[in-house]
Amino acid sequence: MNKIIIKLFLRFGIGIGFLSAVADRLGLWPAELSAWGNWESFLEYTQLINPFLPETLIPAIGIIATGAEILFGISLLIGFKTEFIAKLSGFLMLIFALAITFSTGIKGAFDYSVFAASAGAFGLSIMNEKYLEIDSILTKKL
Numbered sequence: 001m002n003k004i005i006i007k008l009f010l011r012f013g014i015g016i017g018f019l020s021a022v023a024d025r026l027g028l029w030p031a032e033l034s035a036w037g038n039w040e041s042f043l044e045y046t047q048l049i050n051p052f053l054p055e056t057l058i059p060a061i062g063i064i065a066t067g068a069e070i071l072f073g074i075s076l077l078i079g080f081k082t083e084f085i086a087k088l089s090g091f092l093m094l095i096f097a098l099a100i101t102f103s104t105g106i107k108g109a110f111d112y113s114v115f116a117a118s119a120g121a122f123g124l125s126i127m128n129e130k131y132l133e134i135d136s137i138l139t140k141k142l
Contacts, residue, residue, distance in 0.1 A: 015076030079133025090121035
């Protein structure tokens, strides 16, 4: 398969995955399709997988994670700082996978394919070819 197609698949798959998760916690998906369905349920899950954190920090962690997922998702879709954002995405998903693993067991991290998504993001971070990326326009010599 062509490297350009693989890179686009990774960019769109990871980017849309982030934005879909955000839409879920904001209640934008129908209830029967939702993992959380609302912000409160998302924060409860955030507390579950981060039991070592004080409860007072959970809303801030939820906001930070959600902001990062929005920023990373949009950046990957438009191809802005793709390699850097992909690396940050890989670390964010790896932290999520480890939090799930240490709090509820490794099965959840495997069921949600978070390790695989993290690996995909790290793979994307080393793909330098540009195609349909805003970075191509921003770095063009005038």
